[in-house]
Amino acid sequence: MPTFTMRIFRGDTARGEFRDYRVEAEEGMVVLDVIHRVQATQAPDLAVRWNCKAGKCGSCSAEVDGRPRLMCMTRMELFSEREPVTVAPIRAFPLIRDLVTDVSFNFEKAKTIPPLRLKPPEPDGTYRMMQEDIDRIQEFHKCIECFLCQDVCHVIRDHEENKRAFAGPRVFIKVASLEMHPLDTRDRTEFVRATASVGLCNITKCCTEVCPEGIHITDNAIIPLKERMADSFDPIVWLLRKFRGQTTQPA
Amino acid sequence: MNGHAVSQARPPIAAAHLRKDTWWALPLAVVGVLTSFIVYSTWAALQNAHYFVAPYLSPFYSPCLSKSCLHLTLGRGLPEFTVPIIGVVSPALLILWGPALFRLTCYYYRKAYYRSFWLAPVACAVRDVKAGYTGETRFPLILQNFHRYAWYVAVVFIVFLTWDAILAFRFPDGFGIGVGTLVMWLNVILLAGYTFSCHSCRHICGGHVDVFSKSPTRYTLWHVISRLNERHPMYAWLSLGSVGLTDLYIRLVSMGVIRDLRLL
Amino acid sequence: MANADYETHEHDVIVIGAGGAGLRAAIEAAAQGVSVGLVCKSLLGKAHTVMAEGGIAAALGNVWPEDNWQVHFRDTMRGGKMLNNWRMAQLHAQEAPERVLELERWGALFDRTKDGRILQRDFGGHRYARLAHVGDRTGLEMIRTLQYHGIHQGIDVYMECTIARLLKDGERVSGAVGYWRPHGKVVLFKAKAIVLATGGIGKAWKITSNSWEYTGDGHALALWAGADLIDMEFVQFHPTGMVWPPSVRGILVTEGVRGDGGMLKNNQGERFMFNYIPEFFKGETADNEEEADRWYDDKRNNRRTPDLLPRDEVARAINAEMKAGRGSPHGGVYLDIASRRTADYIRKRLPSMYHQFKELAGVDITKEPMEVGPTCHYVMGGVRVDADSTAATVPGLFAAGEVAGGMHGSNRLGGNSLSDLLVFGRRAGLHAALYAKDFGGALTVDAGQVDAVARELVEPLARVGGENPYAIQADLQETMQSLVGLIRTERELEEALRKLEALKARAKRVRVEGGRTYNPGWHTALDLRSLLAVAECCALAALERKESRGGHTRDDHPYTDDQWGKVNVVLRLKNGTLQLSREPLPEMPGELRALFQERK
Ligand SMILES: Cc1cc2nc3c(=O)[nH]c(=O)nc-3n(C[C@H](O)[C@H](O)[C@H](O)COP(=O)(O)OP(=O)(O)OC[C@H]3O[C@@H](n4cnc5c(N)ncnc54)[C@H](O)[C@@H]3O)c2cc1C
Ligand code: SF4
Ligand code: SF4
Ligand code: FES
Ligand code: FES
Numbered sequence A: 001m002p003t004f005t006m007r008i009f010r011g012d013t014a015r016g017e018f019r020d021y022r023v024e025a026e027e028g029m030v031v032l033d034v035i036h037r038v039q040a041t042q043a044p045d046l047a048v049r050w051n052c053k054a055g056k057c058g059s060c061s062a063e064v065d066g067r068p069r070l071m072c073m074t075r076m077e078l079f080s081e082r083e084p085v086t087v088a089p090i091r092a093f094p095l096i097r098d099l100v101t102d103v104s105f106n107f108e109k110a111k112t113i114p115p116l117r118l119k120p121p122e123p124d125g126t127y128r129m130m131q132e133d134i135d136r137i138q139e140f141h142k143c144i145e146c147f148l149c150q151d152v153c154h155v156i157r158d159h160e161e162n163k164r165a166f167a168g169p170r171v172f173i174k175v176a177s178l179e180m181h182p183l184d185t186r187d188r189t190e191f192v193r194a195t196a197s198v199g200l201c202n203i204t205k206c207c208t209e210v211c212p213e214g215i216h217i218t219d220n221a222i223i224p225l226k227e228r229m230a231d232s233f234d235p236i237v238w239l240l241r242k243f244r245g246q247t248t249q250p251a
Numbered sequence B: 001m002n003g004h005a006v007s008q009a010r011p012p013i014a015a016a017h018l019r020k021d022t023w024w025a026l027p028l029a030v031v032g033v034l035t036s037f038i039v040y041s042t043w044a045a046l047q048n049a050h051y052f053v054a055p056y057l058s059p060f061y062s063p064c065l066s067k068s069c070l071h072l073t074l075g076r077g078l079p080e081f082t083v084p085i086i087g088v089v090s091p092a093l094l095i096l097w098g099p100a101l102f103r104l105t106c107y108y109y110r111k112a113y114y115r116s117f118w119l120a121p122v123a124c125a126v127r128d129v130k131a132g133y134t135g136e137t138r139f140p141l142i143l144q145n146f147h148r149y150a151w152y153v154a155v156v157f158i159v160f161l162t163w164d165a166i167l168a169f170r171f172p173d174g175f176g177i178g179v180g181t182l183v184m185w186l187n188v189i190l191l192a193g194y195t196f197s198c199h200s201c202r203h204i205c206g207g208h209v210d211v212f213s214k215s216p217t218r219y220t221l222w223h224v225i226s227r228l229n230e231r232h233p234m235y236a237w238l239s240l241g242s243v244g245l246t247d248l249y250i251r252l253v254s255m256g257v258i259r260d261l262r263l264l
Numbered sequence C: 001m002a003n004a005d006y007e008t009h010e011h012d013v014i015v016i017g018a019g020g021a022g023l024r025a026a027i028e029a030a031a032q033g034v035s036v037g038l039v040c041k042s043l044l045g046k047a048h049t050v051m052a053e054g055g056i057a058a059a060l061g062n063v064w065p066e067d068n069w070q071v072h073f074r075d076t077m078r079g080g081k082m083l084n085n086w087r088m089a090q091l092h093a094q095e096a097p098e099r100v101l102e103l104e105r106w107g108a109l110f111d112r113t114k115d116g117r118i119l120q121r122d123f124g125g126h127r128y129a130r131l132a133h134v135g136d137r138t139g140l141e142m143i144r145t146l147q148y149h150g151i152h153q154g155i156d157v158y159m160e161c162t163i164a165r166l167l168k169d170g171e172r173v174s175g176a177v178g179y180w181r182p183h184g185k186v187v188l189f190k191a192k193a194i195v196l197a198t199g200g201i202g203k204a205w206k207i208t209s210n211s212w213e214y215t216g217d218g219h220a221l222a223l224w225a226g227a228d229l230i231d232m233e234f235v236q237f238h239p240t241g242m243v244w245p246p247s248v249r250g251i252l253v254t255e256g257v258r259g260d261g262g263m264l265k266n267n268q269g270e271r272f273m274f275n276y277i278p279e280f281f282k283g284e285t286a287d288n289e290e291e292a293d294r295w296y297d298d299k300r301n302n303r304r305t306p307d308l309l310p311r312d313e314v315a316r317a318i319n320a321e322m323k324a325g326r327g328s329p330h331g332g333v334y335l336d337i338a339s340r341r342t343a344d345y346i347r348k349r350l351p352s353m354y355h356q357f358k359e360l361a362g363v364d365i366t367k368e369p370m371e372v373g374p375t376c377h378y379v380m381g382g383v384r385v386d387a388d389s390t391a392a393t394v395p396g397l398f399a400a401g402e403v404a405g406g407m408h409g410s411n412r413l414g415g416n417s418l419s420d421l422l423v424f425g426r427r428a429g430l431h432a433a434l435y436a437k438d439f440g441g442a443l444t445v446d447a448g449q450v451d452a453v454a455r456e457l458v459e460p461l462a463r464v465g466g467e468n469p470y471a472i473q474a475d476l477q478e479t480m481q482s483l484v485g486l487i488r489t490e491r492e493l494e495e496a497l498r499k500l501e502a503l504k505a506r507a508k509r510v511r512v513e514g515g516r517t518y519n520p521g522w523h524t525a526l527d528l529r530s531l532l533a534v535a536e537c538c539a540l541a542a543l544e545r546k547e548s549r550g551g552h553t554r555d556d557h558p559y560t561d562d563q564w565g566k567v568n569v570v571l572r573l574k575n576g577t578l579q580l581s582r583e584p585l586p587e588m589p590g591e592l593r594a595l596f597q598e599r600k
Helices: A031-041 A104-111 A131-141 A148-152 A169-179 A189-195 A206-210 A217-231 A235-244 B025-047 B091-105 B107-116 B141-167 B179-196 B199-207 B216-230 B232-255 C020-031 C069-079 C086-105 C138-150 C217-224 C272-276 C279-284 C289-295 C311-323 C343-349 C351-361 C416-438 C447-462 C469-483 C490-508 C520-544 C590-597
Strands: A003-011 A016-024 A061-064 A067-070 A085-088 A095-097 C007-016 C036-040 C156-159 C161-169 C172-180 C186-196 C235-242 C263-265 C333-336 C370-379 C397-399 C567-574 C577-584
Touching: A003 A031, A016 A031, A031 A085, A031 C469, A061 A148, A067 A148, A067 A206, A104 A169, A131 A169, A131 A217, A131 C138, A148 A169, A148 A206, A169 A189, A169 A217, A189 A217, A206 A217, A217 B141, A217 B199, B025 B091, B025 B107, B025 B232, B091 B107, B091 B141, B091 B232, B107 B232, B141 B179, B141 B199, B179 B216, B179 B232, B199 B216, B216 B232, C007 C020, C007 C156, C007 C172, C007 C416, C020 C036, C020 C138, C020 C186, C020 C416, C036 C161, C036 C186, C069 C086, C069 C590, C086 C138, C086 C416, C138 C416, C161 C186, C161 C217, C161 C447, C161 C520, C172 C447, C186 C217, C186 C416, C186 C447, C217 C397, C217 C520, C217 C567, C235 C311, C235 C351, C263 C272, C263 C311, C272 C311, C311 C333, C311 C370, C343 C351, C397 C416, C447 C520, C469 C490, C469 C520, C490 C520, C520 C567, C520 C577
Parallel strands: A003 A085, C007 C036, C007 C186, C036 C156, C186 C397
Antiparallel strands: A003 A016, A061 A067, A061 A085, C161 C172, C172 C186, C235 C370, C263 C333, C333 C370, C567 C577
């Protein structure tokens, strides 16, 4: 059985350091298993968040060898026994202890999103949606709220002052899923521009790179939102809309 | 509401990053390639020579507008454009602002140069080099949002380049195909691939629609463009290469350094 | 007034648990205009419901117009071997379609039929394709929809807060005490009505599809508060959990794999399920491969494949194959969808299964079969409730979702849980709100009770020497796995009870290192109390029921006994001791009973 050196961040905001633990890993083990083994045998108070152990709940976000990842979906086979494997908490958010951070920023931002405003039903009282109407937003609904994208986004990760204005990629895919929802009647372009500050995103795609669900956050959500925002000051689009008599209601 | 608020402080980890891989390799390569292209294209554009050899026209000089132009794009051509002191302005400089702006404001190139030149961020989970950051919220970067206008221009260029490529079959002795013809066609195809896989194009052609089932044509269009769009970065690099190499090929042939092989 | 010492929140209704049931309850209560607090152990949106894969059962009749609530009701009762509370099963079948459509109006996106309605898929024990679904991540869709609908309804959410004890004012509940997991401080909730929606108990077993949260807290809270638990012997072992690699053993493989065409095979390549069709289901199950294959496309003229028998039947069959030495190399059987469906189909219908096997086991399910075996999954038993109002036997206490008992009888059909959460979550929220509105008099909590709980909470931190909480938990899981598992005997159950006594004694000496700030060792130690309580209830009830039925199989009583089909095993605490009794099931009215006669 291979033995790894796990270099795990221990501590709180006052004091913290990386500490090395030697752990054996069986075939097929993931980082979270190894962390649990440390917890059960060497450091019973090692704080870590997890639930499903199958990449479905998005609880176990951390930074393994400097890369934001789900611990439960990161196999130990990726690493070499010869070098220590560092495990750090996600660094963009306030620390609670060890590998656990306070992610309430994300829940606060989620509350600001203008909710669905439903169209009237069809004459027979039902709602119809075709598969092709929802394929695009089903991708966004895969989000497990691991907040790895929020963590890696340099807009807030490296510039704390932007946290007030910037909502972050997770919020953008949520907004995009509402904006493109076939039954929705609300216009959120002003929200996207002013409240969520999409302009702060420089589409450098780190959110997409780390998303464990493989959601094309930048290409399929953020850029389309930027384009929709551009529509609002594009005279050609404006003319076309006038011509077709389309109206949208602001959020 | 929750009981978290243990503190507002982040984990006390000083390192700018904890990555162990060669995250710097990619941005470095981008700097290398983009810089070489810019240097070469600027030099080529200033030459105002060796951009035409019948029936091939360098894409840097298309459409050929001025009277002195050797090409047949637009019949008679416009009067020569001279500036005091500088003298005759290379027609390329009148042309290249279009494609240049298109690429400059391209969503993909923005990613590439924000990362490798701006270092914001140079790689994921590696700390930004500069302390302040305002993204694309202020002048001049806010103008990036006008990318779609650059796209409209780029489409016009595709039309011209296609015309040039068609003319590349018209040798002085009649119809023919040379290696140069193939080079020009490949270039147009890659450029078209780049232009029509553009995010703005994807939005304008169908992405703005909310209920696809009610607009089947735009849905199909959007669907096709979306497939292309997945390869936008690839087209961006390949077409960048092909434009430069097409110019180089024609330049070398016109300088007599190499000979164009006639295939048909 | 000792209460001032603790952070205190007061609401008309407190909902404990923010899975499907809890969220739906909170939304409904808020809609009634009362003030609502929602408390959960982990972050909002991470509850078990998020892991549900296959779908929500509701007789929408979109794919098979023949389907209706009566058929769904009948399937549910038969799946539960007629031990279900008939009224719950009826309400469930009748209201599920409206609850699903309501989710859609709140923004949920189910996969679609060609004419733009909600697509439904096949699942075990359901006569028609009935499960509304989103690929294989239906629970995610459901919890997000409820979560994002809920955040705009003025509900106060208290996340990462564990409730340790309910408080009572005389006979009725008056509040709850808990602690914040992040910083470990004690918090007091005062409430006129409390809804329990804490989910299940599966963490008492070693091989389980359940997470750390499933320590049976709600069951124990109710029991300690004097409420009745029923049917605790019925634990569902899902036939298909992952078996390899060891670290992922137990993680669920959705029944959707079989619903979409997956076949169970032994190491000889034989589709062994044809050898295990019980008398009870003979009439409706195909007895040869050709008919079973045809059934996927033509349900009118063919009987369903035995691969989709109810879970208890399939789990036992797999167990028998493994015992007979016909298992796969890592101790399971094969589940093969690759040889029936195209790679594209599989990736589209079962994306997260594809991902899960690829990432965790290095198996490409579009090319190779999966190895699967039974895993502890769901507890049918729970708090005894009134079917219409979900009221427990203690005034002011309500329960919905997996923590409530009765709805599923002795075995739950796949997909019936998510619909259960919506139907009874809503009812719980509604009736808790109505109860709170009617509530007369003042709300008082006894400071002594609060102080006692608060003291008890910190004891493990103060002890010296003592037992490691992780070791006790592991021993408990080992005990339940080997002695109170899929197949049970009197001797083993008695041994389990003896071992549980010993574990209880050890748990009294449990000690944890470190402080109160996010200390998982401490949390594990505290969860042991409820885990041990539910384990004991399960073993006791299993010992009592001397027959085999649904999720309860006794090797020493292998047959189903009609007499036992008329009673529930009820557990309650009287003066600190656990009492057990057999109490008759509610009588099903004639017109519903008729549904079971008109068999084709
Ligand atoms: C892998 C998997 C797949 C499944 N697939 C399906 C399926 O396809 N179809 C189907 O119908 N069913 C399925 N199920 C079953 C179904 O998901 C669960 O039964 C259901 O989600 C339970 O919901 P709930 O609302 O009762 O509880 P949960 O969703 O589990 O929520 C429990 C809540 O209670 C909280 N809680 C617990 N204890 C405390 C405490 N002491 N203090 C405060 N809060 C507490 C938790 O934090 C959590 O928020 C599946 C289950 C699993 C595990
Ligand atoms: S693409 Fe935008 S949102 Fe995503 S990480 Fe980069 S800056 Fe942040
Ligand atoms: S978008 Fe991806 S990375 Fe971001 S929270 Fe959702 S699943 Fe995680
Ligand atoms: S534990 Fe659920 S995603 Fe890792
Ligand atoms: S050209 Fe790259 S996005 Fe438009």
